[in-house]
Amino acid sequence: MLFDNHGRTLDYLRLAVTDRCNLRCHYCMPEHGLDWLSRADLLTYEEMLRLCQVFVRLGIRKVRITGGEPFVRRDLLFFMKKLSKTEGLESVSITTNGVGTAQFVPELKKIGIQSVNLSLDTLDRERFFKITRRDELPRVLETLDALLEHGFSTKINAVVMHGQNDEDILPLAGLAEKLPVSVRFIEEMPFNGGDHAVQGQLFWDHRRILETLKTRWPRLEKSPDPPFSTAANYEIPGFFGKIGIIAAWTRTFCGSCNRIRMTPQGVLKTCLYDNGVLQVRDILRSGASDEELAEKLLFAFQKRPKNGWEAEKSRENAPILESMAMIGG
Ligand code: SAM
Numbered sequence: 001m002l003f004d005n006h007g008r009t010l011d012y013l014r015l016a017v018t019d020r021c022n023l024r025c026h027y028c029m030p031e032h033g034l035d036w037l038s039r040a041d042l043l044t045y046e047e048m049l050r051l052c053q054v055f056v057r058l059g060i061r062k063v064r065i066t067g068g069e070p071f072v073r074r075d076l077l078f079f080m081k082k083l084s085k086t087e088g089l090e091s092v093s094i095t096t097n098g099v100g101t102a103q104f105v106p107e108l109k110k111i112g113i114q115s116v117n118l119s120l121d122t123l124d125r126e127r128f129f130k131i132t133r134r135d136e137l138p139r140v141l142e143t144l145d146a147l148l149e150h151g152f153s154t155k156i157n158a159v160v161m162h163g164q165n166d167e168d169i170l171p172l173a174g175l176a177e178k179l180p181v182s183v184r185f186i187e188e189m190p191f192n193g194g195d196h197a198v199q200g201q202l203f204w205d206h207r208r209i210l211e212t213l214k215t216r217w218p219r220l221e222k223s224p225d226p227p228f229s230t231a232a233n234y235e236i237p238g239f240f241g242k243i244g245i246i247a248a249w250t251r252t253f254c255g256s257c258n259r260i261r262m263t264p265q266g267v268l269k270t271c272l273y274d275n276g277v278l279q280v281r282d283i284l285r286s287g288a289s290d291e292e293l294a295e296k297l298l299f300a301f302q303k304r305p306k307n308g309w310e311a312e313k314s315r316e317n318a319p320i321l322e323s324m325a326m327i328g329g
């Protein structure tokens, strides 16, 4: 097993395979998009496979594919199929915006993927357009249908933003009444590629989200959180699915954080809020052996900040200007 310098287990890698996206969510990037990475900047699939093998040898058991929008990268399923055959890797999952995903759902099932996170911040077409700057709600809902039809364990992720989707909290939570989904509300983080400043004091923090849910469902109850869960989990009597609240800005879950991240250009992050701690791509391309690579990774894991606040402080003169599409969520 792999541990960091604070005794926390590390067994979960979030691997961002691209920075590109077919949406332009307000909370993630500006309207004009980002300075997209060139192909040479991106880790190749071969590099990712090698890296994952090294990670698994060190103790990683679970990989989540993310981005940018993972499905805009060509041959993604081919890569995922190979990845899921990695000996010792227990689970491969994916986070998607669902825009072009429905057509790939049967194949995802075939290659053994069991869990999919779908980002969906509103059920209202106009608000969807305002938030994502694209009119794609029907295609996302088509993906949700396909996921449920194929029996995927499905989580719906909604970022809650004051003035943008306040009215959607209750309808989104209501999806869990009839559907076997976990609807998770996420505090907005400042990773929007410089689109706008996020206030230090969030309006929709986890407490306010919880209070709002309780106005409608006073019998909402806390349920036990699985180990390493970033979400505080809740149940509503009579509901088929579950509700979760992720205090991503308040950072209440750092004490048991088991995750590391690889950005699309091959930078290791040991905390969501750090500024990248190791340029892994250059090591991979320098001719280093797997042992040399593993040694450098282990060294980085021993310098992990205690929590997101410490990580943010360690950025010194590098204010948070990056997009979540460069991090993977
Ligand atoms: N494009 C895919 C998607 O949207 O599901 C995967 C990548 S996206 C960066 C991963 C997750 O990060 C999504 O659930 C998205 O809602 C979330 N996210 C993006 N920007 C965020 C922000 N500023 N604050 C909180 N969550 C954010």
Ligand code: SF4
Pocket (backbone or CB within 6 Å): 021, 022, 023, 024, 025, 028, 029, 067, 068, 069, 097, 119, 324, 325
């Ligand atoms: Fe694209 Fe996901 Fe970022 Fe939205 S949150 S712009 S879908 S990468």
